[in-house]
Amino acid sequence: MKIDWKTFLEEAGAEITNDRVAHFGNPVREQKVTLSGLVFADLGHLGVIAAHGADAESFLQSQLGNDVGQVNESTSQLTSYSTPKGRMLGLMRLFRQGDTWYLRLPGDTLEAVIQRLRMFVMRADVTLEDVSDNFIAIGVSGEQAGEELAGVTGSVPGAVDAVTHAADISVLRVPGIQPRYEVYISSQDAAQRVWDSLNVRGAPVGESAWRLLEIYAGLPTIFAATSELFVAQMTNLQLLNGVSFKKGCYPGQEIVARMQYLGTLKRRMYRGVIDTEQAISPGDSLFGSDNSEQAIGRIVDAQPHPDGGQVALAVLQIKSAESGDLHLGSAEGPVMLLESLPYAFTDD
Numbered sequence: 001m002k003i004d005w006k007t008f009l010e011e012a013g014a015e016i017t018n019d020r021v022a023h024f025g026n027p028v029r030e031q032k033v034t035l036s037g038l039v040f041a042d043l044g045h046l047g048v049i050a051a052h053g054a055d056a057e058s059f060l061q062s063q064l065g066n067d068v069g070q071v072n073e074s075t076s077q078l079t080s081y082s083t084p085k086g087r088m089l090g091l092m093r094l095f096r097q098g099d100t101w102y103l104r105l106p107g108d109t110l111e112a113v114i115q116r117l118r119m120f121v122m123r124a125d126v127t128l129e130d131v132s133d134n135f136i137a138i139g140v141s142g143e144q145a146g147e148e149l150a151g152v153t154g155s156v157p158g159a160v161d162a163v164t165h166a167a168d169i170s171v172l173r174v175p176g177i178q179p180r181y182e183v184y185i186s187s188q189d190a191a192q193r194v195w196d197s198l199n200v201r202g203a204p205v206g207e208s209a210w211r212l213l214e215i216y217a218g219l220p221t222i223f224a225a226t227s228e229l230f231v232a233q234m235t236n237l238q239l240l241n242g243v244s245f246k247k248g249c250y251p252g253q254e255i256v257a258r259m260q261y262l263g264t265l266k267r268r269m270y271r272g273v274i275d276t277e278q279a280i281s282p283g284d285s286l287f288g289s290d291n292s293e294q295a296i297g298r299i300v301d302a303q304p305h306p307d308g309g310q311v312a313l314a315v316l317q318i319k320s321a322e323s324g325d326l327h328l329g330s331a332e333g334p335v336m337l338l339e340s341l342p343y344a345f346t347d348d
Contacts, residue, residue: 001044004188005136009042012195012204020045023206032306034209035177038142038202040195041210043182047110048135049092049103049117053126056101063117063251064094065232067244071096076163076172078242080222081113086231086255089113091222091242093182095163095172104182107132108224136191139210140198141180149181152197156181161241169194175217175240177342212303215313218341220269220300225283229298233259234315236269239343267315269300271341272326274310276334284328288320292331296320299328312336 001019015022021042023030061068066079076095080088090113092105117128146156155164157173164171168186185191220235237243245260259265280302285295297316305311326336
Protein backbone atom coordinates (compact mmCIF):
# COMPACT_ATOMS: atom_id res chain seq x y z
CA MET A 1 0.00 0.00 0.00
CA LYS A 2 1.32 3.45 -0.94
CA ILE A 3 2.34 5.47 2.12
CA ASP A 4 0.31 8.54 1.14
CA TRP A 5 -2.82 6.43 0.51
CA LYS A 6 -2.33 4.59 3.80
CA THR A 7 -2.10 7.92 5.61
CA PHE A 8 -5.28 9.10 3.89
CA LEU A 9 -7.17 5.95 4.94
CA GLU A 10 -5.93 6.15 8.53
CA GLU A 11 -7.07 9.76 8.74
CA ALA A 12 -10.45 8.52 7.47
CA GLY A 13 -10.64 6.12 10.42
CA ALA A 14 -9.25 2.91 8.92
CA GLU A 15 -7.70 0.28 11.17
CA ILE A 16 -4.86 -1.13 9.04
CA THR A 17 -2.89 -4.31 9.67
CA ASN A 18 -0.15 -5.51 7.32
CA ASP A 19 -1.25 -2.93 4.74
CA ARG A 20 -4.81 -4.27 4.74
CA VAL A 21 -7.86 -2.40 5.97
CA ALA A 22 -9.40 -4.48 8.76
CA HIS A 23 -12.33 -2.16 9.47
CA PHE A 24 -13.36 1.43 10.20
CA GLY A 25 -14.06 1.08 13.92
CA ASN A 26 -17.18 -1.10 14.03
CA PRO A 27 -16.77 -4.35 12.07
CA VAL A 28 -20.15 -5.81 13.15
CA ARG A 29 -22.03 -2.75 11.91
CA GLU A 30 -19.99 -2.79 8.71
CA GLN A 31 -21.01 -6.39 7.99
CA LYS A 32 -24.68 -5.51 8.51
CA VAL A 33 -24.72 -2.50 6.21
CA THR A 34 -22.66 -4.39 3.60
CA LEU A 35 -25.50 -6.79 2.79
CA SER A 36 -28.08 -4.08 2.10
CA GLY A 37 -26.55 -0.61 1.87
CA LEU A 38 -24.11 1.44 -0.18
CA VAL A 39 -20.57 0.52 0.88
CA PHE A 40 -17.07 1.01 -0.47
CA ALA A 41 -13.76 -0.61 0.43
CA ASP A 42 -10.06 -0.32 -0.21
CA LEU A 43 -9.00 -3.41 -2.20
CA GLY A 44 -5.38 -3.37 -1.11
CA HIS A 45 -5.54 -7.10 -0.39
CA LEU A 46 -5.62 -7.65 -4.16
CA GLY A 47 -2.64 -7.48 -6.49
CA VAL A 48 -2.33 -6.76 -10.20
CA ILE A 49 -0.03 -8.32 -12.81
CA ALA A 50 0.49 -6.49 -16.11
CA ALA A 51 1.31 -8.30 -19.36
CA HIS A 52 2.41 -6.33 -22.41
CA GLY A 53 4.30 -6.90 -25.63
CA ALA A 54 3.48 -8.01 -29.16
CA ASP A 55 2.82 -11.60 -28.03
CA ALA A 56 0.96 -10.82 -24.79
CA GLU A 57 -2.46 -11.95 -26.02
CA SER A 58 -1.28 -15.20 -27.59
CA PHE A 59 0.88 -15.96 -24.56
CA LEU A 60 -1.99 -15.49 -22.11
CA GLN A 61 -4.27 -17.52 -24.39
CA SER A 62 -1.81 -20.42 -24.14
CA GLN A 63 -1.62 -20.25 -20.34
CA LEU A 64 -5.03 -19.25 -18.92
CA GLY A 65 -8.17 -21.37 -18.70
CA ASN A 66 -10.62 -18.99 -20.36
CA ASP A 67 -10.74 -17.58 -23.89
CA VAL A 68 -8.58 -14.46 -23.76
CA GLY A 69 -9.76 -13.53 -27.25
CA GLN A 70 -13.16 -12.62 -25.78
CA VAL A 71 -11.64 -9.79 -23.72
CA ASN A 72 -11.35 -6.26 -25.05
CA GLU A 73 -11.21 -2.80 -23.49
CA SER A 74 -14.94 -2.98 -22.78
CA THR A 75 -15.00 -6.40 -21.07
CA SER A 76 -13.37 -8.29 -18.22
CA GLN A 77 -13.24 -12.00 -17.60
CA LEU A 78 -12.91 -14.46 -14.74
CA THR A 79 -10.13 -16.95 -15.53
CA SER A 80 -7.64 -19.28 -13.88
CA TYR A 81 -4.06 -20.49 -14.15
CA SER A 82 -3.47 -24.17 -13.47
CA THR A 83 -0.77 -26.79 -13.14
CA PRO A 84 -0.47 -29.54 -15.77
CA LYS A 85 -2.57 -31.66 -13.39
CA GLY A 86 -5.44 -29.17 -13.72
CA ARG A 87 -5.15 -27.74 -10.19
CA MET A 88 -5.55 -23.99 -9.97
CA LEU A 89 -2.50 -22.01 -8.91
CA GLY A 90 -4.44 -18.80 -9.12
CA LEU A 91 -7.84 -17.37 -9.98
CA MET A 92 -7.98 -13.91 -11.46
CA ARG A 93 -10.07 -11.30 -13.25
CA LEU A 94 -8.56 -10.28 -16.58
CA PHE A 95 -9.09 -6.85 -18.14
CA ARG A 96 -7.38 -4.76 -20.76
CA GLN A 97 -6.40 -1.17 -21.31
CA GLY A 98 -4.77 -0.38 -24.64
CA ASP A 99 -2.04 -2.91 -25.34
CA THR A 100 -1.69 -3.93 -21.69
CA TRP A 101 -3.49 -6.85 -20.07
CA TYR A 102 -4.12 -6.84 -16.32
CA LEU A 103 -4.62 -9.86 -14.08
CA ARG A 104 -6.26 -9.01 -10.74
CA LEU A 105 -5.80 -11.67 -8.05
CA PRO A 106 -5.24 -12.03 -4.29
CA GLY A 107 -1.93 -10.52 -3.27
CA ASP A 108 -0.75 -13.66 -1.51
CA THR A 109 -0.83 -15.68 -4.76
CA LEU A 110 0.64 -13.04 -7.06
CA GLU A 111 4.29 -13.98 -6.69
CA ALA A 112 3.72 -17.69 -7.32
CA VAL A 113 1.59 -16.98 -10.39
CA ILE A 114 3.91 -14.44 -11.97
CA GLN A 115 6.97 -16.63 -11.42
CA ARG A 116 5.26 -19.64 -13.03
CA LEU A 117 4.09 -17.55 -15.97
CA ARG A 118 7.59 -16.20 -16.52
CA MET A 119 8.92 -19.75 -16.79
CA PHE A 120 6.98 -20.17 -20.05
CA VAL A 121 7.69 -16.83 -21.73
CA MET A 122 10.67 -18.35 -23.58
CA ARG A 123 11.24 -16.19 -26.68
CA ALA A 124 7.81 -14.64 -26.74
CA ASP A 125 7.64 -10.85 -26.85
CA VAL A 126 5.84 -10.43 -23.54
CA THR A 127 6.79 -8.74 -20.28
CA LEU A 128 5.12 -9.61 -16.97
CA GLU A 129 5.25 -7.12 -14.09
CA ASP A 130 3.79 -6.70 -10.62
CA VAL A 131 2.05 -3.34 -11.00
CA SER A 132 -0.02 -3.48 -7.81
CA ASP A 133 1.47 -0.19 -6.62
CA ASN A 134 0.48 1.53 -9.87
CA PHE A 135 -3.17 1.45 -8.84
CA ILE A 136 -5.39 2.35 -5.93
CA ALA A 137 -8.28 -0.09 -6.07
CA ILE A 138 -11.68 0.65 -4.53
CA GLY A 139 -14.67 -1.70 -4.39
CA VAL A 140 -18.22 -0.30 -4.41
CA SER A 141 -21.49 -2.16 -3.76
CA GLY A 142 -25.13 -1.18 -3.38
CA GLU A 143 -28.32 -0.44 -5.26
CA GLN A 144 -27.16 3.14 -5.85
CA ALA A 145 -23.51 2.23 -6.47
CA GLY A 146 -23.63 2.88 -10.21
CA GLU A 147 -25.32 6.25 -9.82
CA GLU A 148 -22.88 7.32 -7.11
CA LEU A 149 -19.85 6.22 -9.14
CA ALA A 150 -21.07 7.86 -12.33
CA GLY A 151 -21.28 11.14 -10.48
CA VAL A 152 -17.53 11.17 -9.99
CA THR A 153 -16.13 8.93 -12.77
CA GLY A 154 -18.46 10.09 -15.55
CA SER A 155 -19.65 6.64 -16.61
CA VAL A 156 -20.01 3.12 -15.28
CA PRO A 157 -20.47 -0.25 -17.04
CA GLY A 158 -24.09 -1.37 -17.20
CA ALA A 159 -23.64 -5.14 -17.41
CA VAL A 160 -21.69 -7.64 -15.33
CA ASP A 161 -18.19 -8.16 -16.81
CA ALA A 162 -18.39 -4.85 -18.70
CA VAL A 163 -15.64 -2.21 -18.29
CA THR A 164 -15.41 1.55 -18.78
CA HIS A 165 -12.29 3.73 -18.88
CA ALA A 166 -12.06 7.45 -18.26
CA ALA A 167 -8.71 9.24 -17.99
CA ASP A 168 -6.88 7.53 -15.11
CA ILE A 169 -9.87 5.47 -13.88
CA SER A 170 -11.06 2.01 -14.99
CA VAL A 171 -14.38 0.67 -13.67
CA LEU A 172 -15.24 -3.05 -13.78
CA ARG A 173 -18.75 -4.35 -13.12
CA VAL A 174 -18.51 -7.65 -11.20
CA PRO A 175 -21.18 -10.10 -9.99
CA GLY A 176 -22.93 -9.32 -6.72
CA ILE A 177 -26.17 -9.57 -4.78
CA GLN A 178 -26.43 -5.85 -5.54
CA PRO A 179 -24.68 -3.85 -8.28
CA ARG A 180 -20.97 -4.14 -7.56
CA TYR A 181 -17.88 -2.53 -9.07
CA GLU A 182 -14.11 -2.60 -8.84
CA VAL A 183 -12.45 0.75 -9.57
CA TYR A 184 -8.76 0.94 -10.52
CA ILE A 185 -7.27 4.42 -10.23
CA SER A 186 -3.75 5.44 -11.22
CA SER A 187 -3.50 8.73 -9.28
CA GLN A 188 -4.04 9.44 -5.61
CA ASP A 189 -5.80 12.72 -6.28
CA ALA A 190 -8.41 10.91 -8.37
CA ALA A 191 -8.68 8.13 -5.77
CA GLN A 192 -9.34 10.65 -3.02
CA ARG A 193 -12.02 12.34 -5.11
CA VAL A 194 -13.75 8.99 -5.65
CA TRP A 195 -13.47 8.07 -1.97
CA ASP A 196 -14.71 11.42 -0.70
CA SER A 197 -17.63 11.39 -3.12
CA LEU A 198 -18.71 7.91 -2.01
CA ASN A 199 -18.30 8.89 1.62
CA VAL A 200 -21.21 11.35 1.41
CA ARG A 201 -23.95 8.69 1.22
CA GLY A 202 -21.98 5.45 1.54
CA ALA A 203 -20.14 3.69 4.36
CA PRO A 204 -16.49 2.60 4.22
CA VAL A 205 -15.89 -1.05 5.12
CA GLY A 206 -12.91 -3.34 5.58
CA GLU A 207 -11.55 -6.33 3.70
CA SER A 208 -13.74 -8.83 5.55
CA ALA A 209 -16.92 -7.08 4.47
CA TRP A 210 -15.85 -7.05 0.83
CA ARG A 211 -14.97 -10.75 0.98
CA LEU A 212 -18.42 -11.39 2.48
CA LEU A 213 -19.90 -9.90 -0.70
CA GLU A 214 -17.75 -12.24 -2.80
CA ILE A 215 -19.10 -15.18 -0.81
CA TYR A 216 -22.72 -14.09 -1.25
CA ALA A 217 -22.11 -13.70 -4.99
CA GLY A 218 -20.89 -17.30 -5.07
CA LEU A 219 -17.50 -16.21 -6.42
CA PRO A 220 -14.56 -18.40 -5.45
CA THR A 221 -11.17 -17.01 -4.48
CA ILE A 222 -7.92 -18.95 -4.60
CA PHE A 223 -5.58 -17.94 -1.79
CA ALA A 224 -2.07 -19.25 -1.13
CA ALA A 225 -3.56 -21.73 1.36
CA THR A 226 -5.80 -23.26 -1.33
CA SER A 227 -3.46 -23.01 -4.31
CA GLU A 228 -3.30 -26.34 -6.22
CA LEU A 229 -6.26 -27.84 -4.30
CA PHE A 230 -9.08 -27.43 -6.82
CA VAL A 231 -9.82 -28.09 -10.49
CA ALA A 232 -11.81 -25.27 -12.12
CA GLN A 233 -15.19 -27.05 -12.06
CA MET A 234 -14.85 -27.81 -8.35
CA THR A 235 -15.27 -24.06 -7.75
CA ASN A 236 -18.16 -23.70 -10.24
CA LEU A 237 -16.15 -21.77 -12.82
CA GLN A 238 -18.12 -23.48 -15.61
CA LEU A 239 -21.24 -21.80 -14.15
CA LEU A 240 -19.56 -18.39 -13.87
CA ASN A 241 -18.21 -18.07 -17.42
CA GLY A 242 -14.78 -18.61 -15.92
CA VAL A 243 -13.52 -21.44 -18.14
CA SER A 244 -13.61 -22.21 -21.86
CA PHE A 245 -14.00 -25.69 -23.32
CA LYS A 246 -13.59 -24.54 -26.92
CA LYS A 247 -10.22 -22.76 -26.90
CA GLY A 248 -6.88 -24.42 -27.61
CA CYS A 249 -4.50 -26.09 -25.20
CA TYR A 250 -3.35 -24.62 -21.90
CA PRO A 251 -1.83 -26.18 -18.75
CA GLY A 252 -4.29 -28.66 -17.24
CA GLN A 253 -6.68 -28.47 -20.21
CA GLU A 254 -6.93 -32.26 -20.61
CA ILE A 255 -7.96 -32.72 -16.98
CA VAL A 256 -10.52 -29.91 -17.12
CA ALA A 257 -12.01 -31.19 -20.40
CA ARG A 258 -12.17 -34.79 -19.20
CA MET A 259 -14.01 -33.74 -16.04
CA GLN A 260 -16.50 -31.76 -18.12
CA TYR A 261 -17.24 -34.25 -20.87
CA LEU A 262 -16.93 -37.58 -19.06
CA GLY A 263 -19.11 -36.56 -16.12
CA THR A 264 -16.50 -37.23 -13.46
CA LEU A 265 -17.24 -34.19 -11.29
CA LYS A 266 -17.54 -35.46 -7.72
CA ARG A 267 -16.96 -32.18 -5.88
CA ARG A 268 -18.38 -28.71 -6.34
CA MET A 269 -18.64 -25.46 -4.42
CA TYR A 270 -21.50 -24.71 -2.03
CA ARG A 271 -22.38 -21.82 0.27
CA GLY A 272 -23.46 -22.32 3.84
CA VAL A 273 -23.54 -20.97 7.38
CA ILE A 274 -21.32 -22.48 10.07
CA ASP A 275 -22.48 -22.12 13.66
CA THR A 276 -19.28 -20.86 15.23
CA GLU A 277 -17.64 -17.58 16.15
CA GLN A 278 -14.14 -19.00 15.78
CA ALA A 279 -12.05 -17.78 12.87
CA ILE A 280 -12.24 -20.00 9.80
CA SER A 281 -9.44 -19.99 7.23
CA PRO A 282 -9.29 -20.95 3.56
CA GLY A 283 -8.25 -24.58 3.30
CA ASP A 284 -9.81 -25.68 6.60
CA SER A 285 -11.32 -29.17 6.38
CA LEU A 286 -14.92 -30.34 6.67
CA PHE A 287 -16.00 -33.82 7.79
CA GLY A 288 -19.05 -36.02 7.98
CA SER A 289 -20.11 -37.34 11.39
CA ASP A 290 -19.45 -40.94 10.34
CA ASN A 291 -15.76 -40.48 9.46
CA SER A 292 -13.24 -38.50 11.46
CA GLU A 293 -10.29 -39.55 9.29
CA GLN A 294 -11.27 -38.52 5.76
CA ALA A 295 -12.18 -34.90 4.97
CA ILE A 296 -15.16 -34.44 2.67
CA GLY A 297 -14.42 -30.84 1.76
CA ARG A 298 -12.33 -27.70 2.13
CA ILE A 299 -13.19 -24.09 2.91
CA VAL A 300 -12.73 -21.69 0.00
CA ASP A 301 -13.39 -18.60 2.14
CA ALA A 302 -15.42 -17.72 5.23
CA GLN A 303 -16.34 -14.44 6.90
CA PRO A 304 -18.45 -13.44 9.93
CA HIS A 305 -22.16 -12.96 9.39
CA PRO A 306 -23.69 -9.93 11.15
CA ASP A 307 -26.30 -12.16 12.81
CA GLY A 308 -23.68 -14.56 14.14
CA GLY A 309 -21.76 -17.52 12.82
CA GLN A 310 -19.71 -17.60 9.65
CA VAL A 311 -20.82 -17.60 6.02
CA ALA A 312 -18.62 -19.81 3.89
CA LEU A 313 -17.96 -21.11 0.43
CA ALA A 314 -16.68 -24.68 0.49
CA VAL A 315 -15.76 -27.32 -2.06
CA LEU A 316 -17.57 -30.47 -0.94
CA GLN A 317 -18.14 -33.99 -2.11
CA ILE A 318 -21.49 -33.81 -3.89
CA LYS A 319 -22.74 -36.96 -2.14
CA SER A 320 -21.85 -35.58 1.29
CA ALA A 321 -23.39 -32.19 0.54
CA GLU A 322 -26.66 -33.83 -0.44
CA SER A 323 -26.72 -35.76 2.84
CA GLY A 324 -26.42 -32.51 4.80
CA ASP A 325 -24.00 -34.02 7.32
CA LEU A 326 -21.24 -31.41 7.37
CA HIS A 327 -18.95 -30.43 10.24
CA LEU A 328 -16.02 -28.03 10.48
CA GLY A 329 -12.66 -29.34 11.64
CA SER A 330 -13.78 -32.77 12.87
CA ALA A 331 -16.70 -35.18 12.85
CA GLU A 332 -17.92 -33.49 16.05
CA GLY A 333 -17.20 -29.93 14.92
CA PRO A 334 -19.63 -27.05 14.28
CA VAL A 335 -22.38 -27.84 11.78
CA MET A 336 -22.47 -26.28 8.32
CA LEU A 337 -25.98 -25.70 6.95
CA LEU A 338 -26.13 -25.15 3.20
CA GLU A 339 -27.85 -22.18 1.54
CA SER A 340 -28.76 -21.51 -2.07
CA LEU A 341 -26.21 -19.91 -4.36
CA PRO A 342 -27.31 -17.05 -6.64
CA TYR A 343 -26.97 -19.37 -9.64
CA ALA A 344 -28.17 -22.89 -10.38
CA PHE A 345 -26.17 -26.06 -10.93
CA THR A 346 -27.29 -26.13 -14.56
CA ASP A 347 -24.43 -28.39 -15.69
CA ASP A 348 -26.03 -31.51 -14.15
